[in-house]
Amino acid sequence: MSSSMRDRVLKDAVSIGLATGIYAVSFGVLSVAAGFSVAQTCVMSLVTFTGASQLTFVSVLGAGGTAAAALPPALLLAGRNTIYALSLKSVLRGGPLRRAVDAHLVIDESTAMAHTQLEPADKRRAFLLTAVAIFITWNVGTLLGAVAGGGLGDPRDYGLDAIFPAIFLALLVPQVRDRAALGAALLGAAIALVLLPLTPAGVPVMAAVLGCVPFLLLRRAAR
Amino acid sequence: MSWWSVLALCGAAYGLKAAGVLLAGRVGDGRQTRASLELVVVPVLAALVVVQTLDGGHAIAIDARLPALLVGAFLIWRRAPLLVVAIAAGAAAALLRAAGA
Numbered sequence: 057m058s059s060s061m062r063d064r065v066l067k068d069a070v071s072i073g074l075a076t077g078i079y080a081v082s083f084g085v086l087s088v089a090a091g092f093s094v095a096q097t098c099v100m101s102l103v104t105f106t107g108a109s110q111l112t113f114v115s116v117l118g119a120g121g122t123a124a125a126a127l128p129p130a131l132l133l134a135g136r137n138t139i140y141a142l143s144l145k146s147v148l149r150g151g152p153l154r155r156a157v158d159a160h161l162v163i164d165e166s167t168a169m170a171h172t173q174l175e176p177a178d179k180r181r182a183f184l185l186t187a188v189a190i191f192i193t194w195n196v197g198t199l200l201g202a203v204a205g206g207g208l209g210d211p212r213d214y215g216l217d218a219i220f221p222a223i224f225l226a227l228l229v230p231q232v233r234d235r236a237a238l239g240a241a242l243l244g245a246a247i248a249l250v251l252l253p254l255t256p257a258g259v260p261v262m263a264a265v266l267g268c269v270p271f272l273l274l275r276r277a278a279r
Numbered sequence: 280m281s282w283w284s285v286l287a288l289c290g291a292a293y294g295l296k297a298a299g300v301l302l303a304g305r306v307g308d309g310r311q312t313r314a315s316l317e318l319v320v321v322p323v324l325a326a327l328v329v330v331q332t333l334d335g336g337h338a339i340a341i342d343a344r345l346p347a348l349l350v351g352a353f354l355i356w357r358r359a360p361l362l363v364v365a366i367a368a369g370a371a372a373a374l375l376r377a378a379g380a
Contacts (some may be wrong), residue, residue, distance in 0.1 A: 067361070071361050072361070075369075103293065106296075110287070124282070127291065134291070211369065215347060215369035215374075217370055220356075221347075240322045240325075241321050241325040245325040248325070249329050252330060252333060261323060265323050268322050278369070
């Protein structure tokens with residue numbers, strides 16, 4: 057890979073890290089407002105390290121729900137990380153300790169960035185750069201939000217919520233390398249669209265994995 | 280809020296990630312397996328784009344996020360850097376909302 061391409065991966069990783077860090081601030085604010093201490097909020101970001109689940113978890117508890125009520129929706133959102141880790145087989149190599157640490161870094165952004173690359177070594181570099189950038193900004197942002205509290209306003213006023221779908225679209229496009237991938241992407245999007253009003257949060261994204269099945273079968277039949 | 284709830288979330292979230300890594304260790308190592316596993320993630324990411332754009336909490340919501348995504352898509356097509364795509368999409372949504380959309 058050329059050095060300019062490598063620079064682009066680094067720049068992209070830092071860009072995603074910064075956007076995620078701003079979101080982490082609003083998580084910190086929300087978590088403390090929901091009744092978690094600053095320490096608890098920071099441990100959640102350090103150890104759970106999966107944003108959508110954390111936001112859902114503190115939202116349910118903040119609205120007066122019990123932990124038993126907050127865990128299932130949070131884990132439905134975290135369930136896609138299992139699919140991601142599986143897809144990263146060629147990236148997550150090494151001894152048990154190495155893989156145990158790598159597992160912690162499996163999130164939407166690190167997975168999507170890894171798969172924009174073709175070669176395992178480039179995938180691994182993109183995965184690690186993105187994961188480390190986000191790990192830093194996510195935890196610093198969480199601490200800032202938890203300590204500083206409100207006053208930042210709604211992140212939607214700055215259009216922050218609209219940044220992430222554009223980022224994931226940008227990371228999806230290079231992965232659509234053939235007709236099978238295009239078909240799987242469109243079917244996955246259709247599954248999510250149909251399930252979005254019908255199922256709990258987290259289900260549409262996970263169920264979309266079925267969008268790859270007909271195309272895997274077609275590929276097999278073509279061989 | 281109890282530490283138990285925090286630790287339960289932490290443990291379960293890590294367990295889900297580790298399960299995928301363990302599962303990956305059990306599937307074959309061939310080139311075709313690798314290609315199949317990479318196809319698996321494509322519809323999931325496509326779904327993520329749909330949900331993040333249209334999620335209205337048990338409903339489909341069409342708001343400033345959709346035109347913002349179209350702005351992003353245009354810039355992706357023009358091969359703009361990711362930072363430009365992200366800032367333009369965010370700015371488009373913020374402007375639309377400021378204008379009352």
